[in-house]
Amino acid sequence: MKVAIIGAGFAGLSAAYDLAGHGYAVTIYEAGEQVGGLASGFRDPMWEWPLERFYHHIFTTDHAIIALTNEIGLRDRLFFRSPVTAQWWRGRGYALDGVLPVLRFPGLPFIDRLRFGLTAFYLKYLTNNWQKLEQTTATVWIERFSGKNAAQVIWHPLLEGKFGPHADEVNMAWLWARLRARSFQLGYFVGGFQAFADALCAVCLRRGVQVVLRTPVKAVHQTAGGWQVLAGDHPPTDYDALLVTGSPGLLARLVPHLPSGYLGQLRRLRSMGAVVMTIALRQPLTNGIYWLNLPKDEFPFLALVEHTNFIEPSHYGGDNLIYCGDYLDPDHEYFRLTPEALLERFVPALRQINPAFQREWVRAYWLHREPYAQPIVPVNHSRNIPPIPTPLPGLYWASMSQVYPWDRGTNYAVELGRRAARIMREHLYPKPQAVPSGY
Known part of the structure; x- marks a missing residue:
């Protein structure tokens, strides 16, 4: 069975890796000049390593990308360190990456520092009920449990920095997930994240995946047996299934005849x-x-x-x-x-x-x-998220909008891509023969 994937970011590559490993004939279309998506890098002539276009690292809790790193034989190229993370306050940066730095932070009275620390500890270690937390905004919840001082000095600047004018809309589940997933140690790859993306792409190629770079998809059309893709200067090509890993706007533009309910969900995502x-x-x-x-x-x-x-x-x-x-x-x-x-x-x-x-x-x-x-994740955001299988047979969508309550990043892109591949395998028949291990 033939599967097309739009986008060679970490989600698209991970989905292709799994689908090809189960015997599907996969083609990835990527508009850019290299694989990696938002984690792709660029290189100055003076540099030994490329550098990410947008800053990246992983946490020790990022199990999906670490597991995939092990699978493709790249574990010896992943390392962890403990760099300093700080908050700017009154003309200088203060470290807030541990219990003692928080207790020493002069921006809050001691009782407020203690309250801040206890709140962070509760969110990170003592609760998993994000469904309840998403019923209120982070601003309201934090002021109630951390106090107004800690909210104004530490929590709200983080929300405002991330979401700007939308800071007060963001629900508490998002902030819980940020704390839950963080670790003081941060991970990076020898050669950067571009090296990881290139290595994953190389494994996909060995499994028979075709990766077509510098080829934006112009249009897709539903056919009697699946989906037809028109990309770049290539002739139209028919596939049994199609996975789009781009933005909600991209899917809505490529498939404007999606049922109104699903299309409405896409257009409500901000x-x-x-x-x-x-x-x-x-x-x-x-x-x-x-x-x-x-x-x-x-x-x-x-x-x-x-x-x-x-x-x-x-x-x-x-x-x-x-x-x-x-x-x-x-x-x-x-x-x-x-x-x-x-x-x-x-x-x-x-x-x-x-x-x-x-x-x-x-x-x-x-x-x-x-x-x-x-x-942007408002109150009760889980109700807004369209599922990976669209209502149209053979059409699937996987994007950072669907990793909620977790924040977007390479780890959740890998998890999402592999989850999309699993769902597609469950839907597509007959099932091809799996590729032997080692490919």
């Missing part, structure tokens, strides 16, 4: 985009901080990530690499500004973080933007 500028500096910017959460009312971006305080600059020709990242509505002006104009917006903020910073420190910079990067 999301934010991502704007990330990567800057190569001649000197380090922060004093050893990897991730610095910033208040949106003081800075023109939500996070400063100094990647080379996590991974050695020697892999990047000695560059000190920072990300200036933000989640924004797709109509925000940052999606229209030139890289040069946006850098000038950001330079004063870099000087605010390190008064010694000079414009001459900047060796090079790159700007990456994606309009679909962070789903």
Whole structure:
């Protein structure tokens, strides 16, 4: 049986890996020049390793991607470290990545620090009932249990930084999942996430998967026996089933004749985009901080990530690499500004973080933007999510909007892709013969 997959991100590659392993003939169509999706990388001529367009790491609790890493023989290329994560407060960053740093944080009275710590402990270790938590907003729940001081100083800036004007809409299940999945140790791959994506793609190719790059899908048509795909300059090709791993808007555009109920669900899903500028500096910017959460009312971006305080600059020709990242509505002006104009917006903020910073420190910079990067999750969001099988036979959809209550990321993209493959195998008959292990 022939299966087409639109998108060679981690979900599409994981689905292809499993489907091909069970004997299906799989073709992946990818509009970009390489596999990896939002975790794909780029490379300066000076660098040994590519770097992700959007900052990435995994946690020790990310079981899906770790299991797949083991399966494809890449475990020796995955490593974990404990970089410093901090919160900006009154002119400097304070570490909040452990019990003692939280208890020492001067931004709250001791009783509020204790309350903050107990609330985080309860959410991470003592409750699994996210269905109840999604019935209220994170803002209301946190103020009730952590107190207004901790909510205003720590919790709300995190929500506002992530969701901007939608912060007060976000339900508590999302924040629970963020805490539940986090670990103080962070994981990375030798060669970056692009190396992992390339390795997974290589295994897929050995299993017979065809990966067609630089080929956007123009249209799909339902046929009597399945789905026809028109992509790039290729002739129309018929398949028994089709998996779309893109945004809700992409699926709605490709298949506008979906039943109104499912189509309505797609159109009600809202999301934010991502704007990330990567800057190569001649000197380090922060004093050893990897991730610095910033208040949106003081800075023109939500996070400063100094990647080379996590991974050695020697892999990047000695560059000190920072990300200036933000989640924004797709109509925000940052999606229209030139890289040069946006850098000038950001330079004063870099000087605010390190008064010694000079414009001459900047060796090079790159700007990456994606309009679909962070789903917005209001109260009772689980009712809004369309299932992976669409109402049309042979058509399936798997996107970051469906990993809820978990937050989007490479681990849940892998889990989602493999779940979609399992559902498709259950639906598609006759079942092909599985590929022998070792392929």
